[in-house]
Amino acid sequence: MSEHQHEATPNHSFGARNWIAEASDVCQRAAQGDLEARVLNIDDQKHASPDMPELLHAINHLLDMTDAFVREATASLEFAGGGKFFRRVLLAGMRGSFARAAGSINAATAQMEQEKKALDRAHAQRLELEEDFNKLREVVRALADATGHIDLMSKTMAKLASQTSLLSINASIEAARVGDMGRGFGVVASEVKKLATQAASASSEIQGRVRELTGAAKNTSQTIEQIWTVIRDQGSNQSENKAA
Amino acid sequence: MSHLTGHERTFEPSEIIVSKTDTKGRITYANQVFQRVAGYTEAELLGKPHSIVRHPDMPRCVFKYLWDTIAAGREVFAYVLNRAKCGDHYWVFAHVTPTFDHHNRIISYHSSRRVPCRKALSTIVPIYQSLMSVEKRHANPQDQWKASLPVLVDTLTKAGVSYDEFIFSITDQNVGAAA
Numbered sequence: 001m002s003e004h005q006h007e008a009t010p011n012h013s014f015g016a017r018n019w020i021a022e023a024s025d026v027c028q029r030a031a032q033g034d035l036e037a038r039v040l041n042i043d044d045q046k047h048a049s050p051d052m053p054e055l056l057h058a059i060n061h062l063l064d065m066t067d068a069f070v071r072e073a074t075a076s077l078e079f080a081g082g083g084k085f086f087r088r089v090l091l092a093g094m095r096g097s098f099a100r101a102a103g104s105i106n107a108a109t110a111q112m113e114q115e116k117k118a119l120d121r122a123h124a125q126r127l128e129l130e131e132d133f134n135k136l137r138e139v140v141r142a143l144a145d146a147t148g149h150i151d152l153m154s155k156t157m158a159k160l161a162s163q164t165s166l167l168s169i170n171a172s173i174e175a176a177r178v179g180d181m182g183r184g185f186g187v188v189a190s191e192v193k194k195l196a197t198q199a200a201s202a203s204s205e206i207q208g209r210v211r212e213l214t215g216a217a218k219n220t221s222q223t224i225e226q227i228w229t230v231i232r233d234q235g236s237n238q239s240e241n242k243a244a
Numbered sequence: 245m246s247h248l249t250g251h252e253r254t255f256e257p258s259e260i261i262v263s264k265t266d267t268k269g270r271i272t273y274a275n276q277v278f279q280r281v282a283g284y285t286e287a288e289l290l291g292k293p294h295s296i297v298r299h300p301d302m303p304r305c306v307f308k309y310l311w312d313t314i315a316a317g318r319e320v321f322a323y324v325l326n327r328a329k330c331g332d333h334y335w336v337f338a339h340v341t342p343t344f345d346h347h348n349r350i351i352s353y354h355s356s357r358r359v360p361c362r363k364a365l366s367t368i369v370p371i372y373q374s375l376m377s378v379e380k381r382h383a384n385p386q387d388q389w390k391a392s393l394p395v396l397v398d399t400l401t402k403a404g405v406s407y408d409e410f411i412f413s414i415t416d417q418n419v420g421a422a423a
């Protein structure tokens with residue numbers, strides 16, 4: 001590697017190195033984004049001016065600081081991009097604008113971390129809410145089921161009432177046919193008819209209430225679904241923000 | 245070659261020790277801070293394997309993990325005890341990264357080292373000591389890291405953190421920051 005560097009170096013007369021050409025080559029490479037460039041073998045060589053080694057070391061030092069900053073910033077941002085926020089830019093050795101930029105990156109990473117936490121919390125709450133909504137749906141469905149049962153039972157009741165009413169009419173007719181002996185039986189038959197009529201009106205009242213209940217359950221379930229749609233859309237907006 | 249003085253060297257929190265190596269770990273660049281702290285001239289370092297500053301108390305598995313990680317294209321942090329030419333030792337908090345070409349191929353490695361905080365070292369030293377005690381039961385270098393690496397992984401798994409998270413959790417990120 002170091003031999004390669006020598007080959008690339010334009011040599012002056014007497015085999016001495018042209019330090020200025022080398023230094024400007026290193027600076028040009030660095031300006032092109034090649035932060036690997038350094039001036040090598042500085043101290044064990046002859047220099048025309050005693051200031052020259054100092055200048056060359058200063059160039060290397062500038063490149064070292066820039067190189068370190070770029071590596072640090074890249075790593076930190078790559079981690080943050082992957083959702084990992086513990087990787088902060090190390091501030092050690094960073095001065096001035098390097099330190100300020102590093103501080104800005106770290107502040108941004110900390111901010112991203114907070115936002116990620118808030119999003120995660122909102123996401124967890126939404127999952128809980130979804131669970132609550134599922135329970136609510138279950139309750140409304142059970143209510144509708146129970147109402148349906150009551151409806152069936154009241155229909156059975158209405159059928160029994162009408163059959164009883166028919167029976168009581170037949171009984172009255174039979175009672176009338178046997179004359180005086182059947183009078184007491186006729187009274188019982190007409191009481192039974194009254195009871196059957198009451199039962200029929202009670203069952204139609206129940207069916208009316210059942211219709212109201214069924215309507216209310218349907219409304220409730222529609223309202224639940226509307227609320228859920230709003231919540232779900234908010235949730236997906238959040239995940240879009242997250243992805244952005 | 246590997247005599248030790250027991251004397252510790254340090255460098256300034258505002259300084260970084262920088263080196264670059266080829267893909268085999270041979271030094272291609274060492275900055276002035278490196279030369280001063282390690283006590284070698286540039287000419288003595290260039291072309292030499294980086295293990296020139298290896299200290300015998302460093303567990304082998306740490307370097308195994310380091311090399312596996314950078315060869316996979318990822319950065320790695322490690323607390324490393326190094327040995328200066330004169331036998332003194334110095335602790336560094338090393339950041340080692342691969343350098344890529346336009347085709348995303350690794351062309352070289354880079355390392356910046358900072359002064360570690362003492363608190364981090366008080367956590368690291370006992371861990372390294374226990375890893376060393378495992379390695380000392382084996383003569384062959386490969387057997388050494390094969391025995392100690394699972395111990396390191398186990399320690400981290402029990403703590404429920406990745407290696408990176410562990411390193412960052414014990415590192416004071418503001419050390420050496422300019423006020």
Ligand SMILES: Cc1cc2nc3c(=O)[nH]c(=O)nc-3n(C[C@H](O)[C@H](O)[C@H](O)COP(=O)(O)O)c2cc1C
Nearest residue numbers: 265269294295297298299307324326340353354355
């Ligand atoms: C960029 C880079 C920097 C390194 N820095 C050090 C270092 O400071 N100290 C060290 O002991 N090993 C360092 N290593 C690891 C060495 O290459 C080597 O693996 C280690 O010294 C163990 O040597 P050994 O396998 O001969 O025992 C570095 C490697 C690379 C690629």
